[in-house]
Amino acid sequence: GAVVSQHPSRVICKSGTSVKIECRSLDFQATTMFWYRQFPKKSLMLMATSNEGSKATYEQGVEKDKFLINHASLTLSTLTVTSAHPEDSSFYICSATYTDTQYFGPGTRLTVL
Amino acid sequence: SQKIEQNSEALNIQEGKTATLTCNYTNYSPAYLQWYRQDPGRGPVFLLLIRENEKEKRKERLKVTFDTTLKQSLFHITASQPADSATYLCALDPREAGTALIFGKGTTLSVSS
Numbered sequence: 001g002a003v004v005s006q007h008p009s010r011v012i013c014k015s016g017t018s019v020k021i022e023c024r025s026l027d028f029q030a031t032t033m034f035w036y037r038q039f040p041k042k043s044l045m046l047m048a049t050s051n052e053g054s055k056a057t058y059e060q061g062v063e064k065d066k067f068l069i070n071h072a073s074l075t076l077s078t079l080t081v082t083s084a085h086p087e088d089s090s091f092y093i094c095s096a097t098y099t100d101t102q103y104f105g106p107g108t109r110l111t112v113l
Numbered sequence: 114s115q116k117i118e119q120n121s122e123a124l125n126i127q128e129g130k131t132a133t134l135t136c137n138y139t140n141y142s143p144a145y146l147q148w149y150r151q152d153p154g155r156g157p158v159f160l161l162l163i164r165e166n167e168k169e170k171r172k173e174r175l176k177v178t179f180d181t182t183l184k185q186s187l188f189h190i191t192a193s194q195p196a197d198s199a200t201y202l203c204a205l206d207p208r209e210a211g212t213a214l215i216f217g218k219g220t221t222l223s224v225s226s
Contacts, residue, residue: 002159004156006156043202043216043217043219044157044202044216046213049211049213051211091154093157095156095157095213100145100162101162102147102159102213102214103159104149104156105156106155107154107155107156
């Protein structure tokens with residue numbers, strides 16, 4: 001149990017386009033999901049907390065207009081990187097909490113050309 | 114604010130030996146502490162959770178200890194194998210419901226045959 005999926009696993013896009021990443025809790029309901037960003041050989045960096053039915057809470061320094069988060073149901077949160085630029089290229093990971101434990105998705109590798 | 118430190122960025126050991134990873138925290142004693150494994154290009158995978166009233170927890174070749182006096186957790190992998198090579202993350206409960214775990218930067222373990 002407690003499986004989190006992400007889609008797509010890998011995406012390449014042109015600069016200026018928007019990319020949507022989906023995070024799903026497959027066998028449990030998650031009122032809260034978290035979005036992280038990770039650079040090569042660096043630690044996880046929390047971007048935002050996604051709350052079902054309400055606005056996301058963004059960490060300091062994360063542009064909310066750049067990284068749009070929608071948590072429309074108890075099993076789905078989406079992260080949209082708007083007007084992507086090469087510096088947005090990174091590994092994006094979501095997680096959801098189930099019985100005190102955060103379960104992570106497999107991650108999405110975004111490459112912006 | 115709570116700070117969490119994983120003393121070594123990297124740990125190299127020989128196959129068959131016991132790997133011991135350290136996690137220290139500086140502020141309040143967490144209600145629980147967790148260990149995750151992360152492989153390159155993948156999301157973290159939950160391994161073990163230990164609560165403040167537990168001294169030790171085991172799962173197959175893994176053992177976690179929790180010393181609230183020393184403010185420290187030790188993570189042991191016995192009879193280590195090259196397949197155990199990965200980055201191991203320590204995480205503390207945030208004390209505030211609906212907020213993310215507090216993660217250490219991780220220790221990268223390399224087990225050579």
